[in-house]
Amino acid sequence: MEPRQGAQAIRRALAVLRILAAGREDGVPLAEVVRTTGLTRPTVHRIVHVLIEEGIVERHERTGRYAIGNQVPELALARPRPSRLLIAANPSLQRASAAIGDTLFLTVRTGNDTLCVDRRIGVYPIQVLSIEVGARRPLGVSSAGVAILAAMPAQEARKIVAANEKRFEAYRTDAATVLGEVTAARRLGYGMREIGLVQGTKSISTWIKTPDGQPAAAMTVSAVRTRLGPRREQEVTEILLREARIIEQAIGG
Amino acid sequence: MEPRQGAQAIRRALAVLRILAAGREDGVPLAEVVRTTGLTRPTVHRIVHVLIEEGIVERHERTGRYAIGNQVPELALARPRPSRLLIAANPSLQRASAAIGDTLFLTVRTGNDTLCVDRRIGVYPIQVLSIEVGARRPLGVSSAGVAILAAMPAQEARKIVAANEKRFEAYRTDAATVLGEVTAARRLGYGMREIGLVQGTKSISTWIKTPDGQPAAAMTVSAVRTRLGPRREQEVTEILLREARIIEQAIGG
DNA sequence: CGTTCTTGTCCATATTATGGACAGAACCAG
DNA sequence: CTGGTTCTGTCCATAATATGGACAAGAACG
Structure with a gap:
């Protein structure tokens, strides 16, 4: 059922776009797109330049890097703005942010990536702000990604991890490590990373x-490690788990 | 220089996407995509279904219509949100809206379409709200489109009108009528439609x-026709023209 | 219950996208 | 300066890919 054929070029173009999206405003050099997609350079070059002509991709004058162009948000305007999930999650994020005081993230799965779609800054004076709305990472490298993988059937998770293998090295991890973390998260009931993507931070994620039964998103708290000792970890986790269940109800209704 | 080749399929897929975008949330039936793109049905069918598998397009359960999928806004998150233009135009829209009291629109050109990117509701109790942020129309059918065409070289405008010809009939107009309006707008210095897209409304647009020297956008006032007599038309136009020049300055700096 | 609209599928065909090979540009170290 | 290493861009014969004519079947209509 899945593999409808006759459109290789279109699929490839989309794969390229998703890699470019991970580069945000700064974009991505052609060589990196080649590496992570596994396509040949002439092919990527051709695709990218056609997309530039079409306004879907832009090239930065200075750096020569390729990035998502402004026609993409223009196409996106065709959809009603705040998604169902964002609306459903809003009160929970508000409550949890007030109760916890550290930075809260809402992250969705999109294909083989995680995508940060909302962020709430807490009241505590030290906040982990490195991850911004729009940040996109291979599923598995963040605690949110681990939580989402843990919430899906083991076989599917393994497939995704295998597909992302090439991209892991840029984050100094590998498939085996990720699968280990996923197993641990499944046992714990939530995702956790003692060493966050940023030095000295710790993250806890619950899935939604x-x-x-498909995981739709993850709710994450990130804080400097010293603020998330065992005692507080449990407190925070309880809040996150409770709010995650409430969001699930809100989506279901 | 323009026509880089080796990616027909990708260009076609994008043409399809732009038509779907014009359908907003409701989407567009396959047959209409076939008509307006001029592609054959098997080709459109194949493209659309591959895009569905990729999450770029969605199909409405009830109606069978095809619409932009939620991966498009996800890709769009890669870009910094409010565009340069939106920031530059904000104070002008604020001022003009307060001074005029009728609904104000900011519309950009994207390819052969106009796209409404901002809307301000005025204080007057009767407001023309039919056009929403995200509304997309063939260049030429709205007063904003006429204004934008009027602001570009005549030859380029003719080219665009010719390209959109097939789509005009859905809006009960045709190439000759549009070209006439464009010429009139060029003489007047602003775009105007006595008969707006909505019955009984009148619109005035200035270009930015x-x-x-390329037209980037148009600023439009829409109101019930009786509120825009000759006297008030001049007042409103003066405000729009003044603010348009201010926005141009803001973009330039 | 024909007529006309729609969407979906098949598959032989030739048009189209592919990628190996070549080349230039920028940068760095010795 | 030069040899090495990165990067990006281009060519074109070839094979694989996307194409669209033809067929089919389901809705909507009168």
């Missing part, structure tokens, strides 16, 4: 499932 | 050019 759709009514049909 | 980038430093290199």
Whole structure:
């Protein structure tokens, strides 16, 4: 059922776009797109330059890097803005942020990536702000990604991790490590990373499932490690788990 | 220089996406995509279904219509949100809206379409709200489109009108009529439509050019026709023209 | 219950995208 | 300066890919 054919070029163009999206405003050099997609350079070059002509991709004058162009948000305007999930999660994020005081993230799965779609800054004076709305990472490198992988069938998780293998090295991890973390998260009931993507930070993530049991998102707290000792870890986790269940209800209704 | 080749399929897929974008949330039936793109049905069918598998397009359960999928806004998050233009135009829209009291629109050109990117509701109790942020129309069918066409070289405008010809009939107009309006707008210095897209409304649009002389956007007032008599038309136009020049300055700096 | 609209599928064909090979540009170290 | 290493860009014969004519079946309509 899955593999409808006759559009290799279109699929490839989309794979390229997703890599470019991970580069945000700064963009990505052509060579990196070649490496991570596994396509040949002439192919990537051709695709990228056609997309530039079409306004879907832009090239930075200075750096020569390629990035998502402004026609993409223009196409996005066709959809009603705040998604169902964002609306459903809003009160929970508000409450949890007030109760916890550290930075809160809402992260969704999109294909083989995690995508940060909301962020709430807490009241505590030291906040982990490195991850911004729009940040996109291979599923598995952040605690949110680990949580989302943990919430899906083991076989599917393994498939995704295998597909992302090439991209892991840029984050100094590998498939085996990620799978270990996923197993641990499954046992704990939530995702956790003692060493966050930023030095000296720690993150805790709970997953949010759709009514049909698929993980739809993760809710994450990130803080400097010293602020998340065992005692507080449990407190925070309880809040996150409670709010995650509430969001699931809100999606279901 | 323009026509880089070796990616017909990708260009076609994008043409399809732009038509779907015009359908907003409701989407567009396959047959209409076939008609307006001029592609054959098997080709459109294949493209659309591959895009569905990729999450770029969605199909409405009830109606069977095709619409932009939620991966598009996800890709769009890669870009910094409010565009340069939106920031530059904000104070002008604020001022003009307060001074005029009728609904104000900011519309950009994207390819052969106009796209409404901002809307300000005025204080007057009767407001024309039919056009929403995200609304996309063939260049030429709205007063904003006429204004933008009027602000570009005549030859380029003719080219665009010719390209959109097939889509005009859905809006009960045609190439000749549009070209006439464009010529009139060029003489007047602003775009105007006695008969707006909505019955009984009238619209006035001024263009906004980038430093290199290309029209970047249009600022439009829409109101019930009786509120825009000759006297008030002049008042409103003066405000719009003044603010358009201010926005041009803001973009240039 | 024909007529006309729609969407979906098949598959032989030739048009199209592919990628190996070549080349230039920028940068760095010795 | 030069040899090495990165990067980006281009060519074109070839094979694989996307194409669209033809067929089919389901809705909507009168």
